[in-house]
Amino acid sequence: MKTVYFVQHGIAHSKEIDPSRPLTDIGMDQVRQVATYLKDHHIKIAKICHSGKLRAQQTALLFSEILAVGNVAAIKGMEPTDSATKLVAQLTEDAVMYIGHLPNLCNAVALLISGNSNKQVLKFKNSAVACIEIETEAASLQWFITPEMC
Template sequence: MLIHLMQHGACLSKELDPHQPLSPVGREQVMKSARAARALGLRFELVVASPKVRSLQTAEIMAEHTGYPLPRIEVTDAVKAMAPVRTTLHFIMDYEGLDSIFIAGHLPSLGLLASEILTGGPNLDIAIENSGLMQINWNIATGQSGLNWSLTPAQLAEMKG
């Protein structure tokens, strides 16, 4: 299974909006990353977001650019910022058999999730920038995994899509 992890785009401060939606800069970041995802030919069988507005907005933009139906976006607490890694892993394992999923999530949980899949624990300090995108290949049955690539928002913005 290919797992694509993206931290939501930059958001407004709580003082400006307590729901912290994507800021104009964050929306533009995600749009550039989504165009790059389309240029890479990425297609997802499942798109997942946390209940936070900024995560859902990020997932919607990625879905629109990659041909995923917006009504099928799965919103779950399993990818919230402080969700236990085991909760997120079990959520993903429920979809074993899919080829490709996308998760619009938060720090620190995305970094901890990537480390757990790649090393079996919190052994790696993995940072994912706002609108950065990482692809991990994980064979759930065997436990084998590998990092295919990790692209920063700046790298994604350079790609023409």
């Protein structure tokens, strides 16, 4: 059994304001708020993976700083429109946080839980964290935290 965490990046600037789409001040604050909540609840993360896009990278670095995670890396299969099967195939380690984008994250969670990447199982929000427990032949949602809940 392994536990993985899926996070939609924090709120980012629009393409019109900044084409690189960095996090807004509110986005950074919400990420810090959720990360602090996880720390206060003793959630241990061994590794953080992100898409490589600036907003996901910034979100990953804030989580890594607050949760004291030294292993942070960009991986393939986490672009917004990538196939969920690409991401799910990489879920081989326990206690890893994956920070990315919609619809990729929603599709990956749906594939894990229902076996169908097109079925909406969970409605993500910016900076929200979904904890998924994966067993040999099944996966289940353990909890879901949004910034408003922290």
